[in-house]
Amino acid sequence: MTDAGKQKRACRNTRQKKLILDCLASDAGRHFTADEIVDILKSRRTPVAKSTVYRSLAVLEESGEVRKYFLSEFNSACYQFVADAKTCAEHYHLMCVLCGKVVHFESAELGRAFQEIKSAQKPGGFFVDGRRTVFYGQCGECSAK
Amino acid sequence: MTDAGKQKRACRNTRQKKLILDCLASDAGRHFTADEIVDILKSRRTPVAKSTVYRSLAVLEESGEVRKYFLSEFNSACYQFVADAKTCAEHYHLMCVLCGKVVHFESAELGRAFQEIKSAQKPGGFFVDGRRTVFYGQCGECSAK
DNA sequence: GTGGTTGCAAATCCTTTGCAGACCT
DNA sequence: AGGTCTGCAAAGGATTTGCAACCAC
Numbered sequence: 001m002t003d004a005g006k007q008k009r010a011c012r013n014t015r016q017k018k019l020i021l022d023c024l025a026s027d028a029g030r031h032f033t034a035d036e037i038v039d040i041l042k043s044r045r046t047p048v049a050k051s052t053v054y055r056s057l058a059v060l061e062e063s064g065e066v067r068k069y070f071l072s073e074f075n076s077a078c079y080q081f082v083a084d085a086k087t088c089a090e091h092y093h094l095m096c097v098l099c100g101k102v103v104h105f106e107s108a109e110l111g112r113a114f115q116e117i118k119s120a121q122k123p124g125g126f127f128v129d130g131r132r133t134v135f136y137g138q139c140g141e142c143s144a145k
Numbered sequence: 146m147t148d149a150g151k152q153k154r155a156c157r158n159t160r161q162k163k164l165i166l167d168c169l170a171s172d173a174g175r176h177f178t179a180d181e182i183v184d185i186l187k188s189r190r191t192p193v194a195k196s197t198v199y200r201s202l203a204v205l206e207e208s209g210e211v212r213k214y215f216l217s218e219f220n221s222a223c224y225q226f227v228a229d230a231k232t233c234a235e236h237y238h239l240m241c242v243l244c245g246k247v248v249h250f251e252s253a254e255l256g257r258a259f260q261e262i263k264s265a266q267k268p269g270g271f272f273v274d275g276r277r278t279v280f281y282g283q284c285g286e287c288s289a290k
Numbered sequence: 291g292t293g294g295t296t297g298c299a300a301a302t303c304c305t306t307t308g309c310a311g312a313c314c315t
Numbered sequence: 316a317g318g319t320c321t322g323c324a325a326a327g328g329a330t331t332t333g334c335a336a337c338c339a340c
Contacts, residue, residue: 012294012339025291034330049297054330056295070215076329101192103268113261117280120254125285126239135262135278140270157314179305194322199305201320220330221304227332295338302331312321 031078176223
């Protein structure tokens, strides 16, 4: 897994890539699966092949415009639009292991706690990336049941 | 998802279930994929069918003897032996997004930070489960590259 | 014009399921 | 004996890949 070669990927601005990005950006807080994107674009009368969606998402992820999550015990990856780095650095994800819902939240308290986690002594110089970290648990609704 | 019916599942003490649990327990800190378990048991001359491994892991997970993780951008679920609840409550997972390695760590500092996270005001009464949460980032080796 | 991109279909990979026979209790 | 569990093979779902036609630059 070398870094070489990463730059030669996808630079062209195609209709499909725009459509996919538009779709994600249309609800920037939400997480979409590849299938959902395919369906949404189909319903908008601008269908894009599923393989193209996967390929474009991979490219967009590499370029940082989209973030990929593997949220759970469920089956498929989710993709989320990255509005801008700053915004993303300041909120965290909570994912309900029961219903799969993902909520965002931010709080000064959490920010501090996270800073502590980041700076804590970790084995082998591990560096924690807050933007990728997802907290798992149960949402209020599911807990109530 | 009610609790009813959970008890009627798998209670028989079969050779295969023991083998699988032994395999997981032989390196209790490690995470195994279903495939790894199949390979290990095969190499030990006590092969177990892949479908049996999946079925047993599901049962063992339900009974709490094994924990299932969906660690990442990678493809398959990982299973870990649950030595005892206390041990598990006190360490956290760091997963390297580049090489996929998972390391455990514990620290008083992190424990405190995590307490803060747990008690922080979260949307909709979300309850964070530390044992399921995985911190993503880069391990020392990958960062060095 | 040229090479990255797309769409389609086939291929892969992981996981689940159906079913007949084997095994636990 | 009787129901549960196993193994095998086939099914299923998500994602990737091969390839010819297509389109952005």
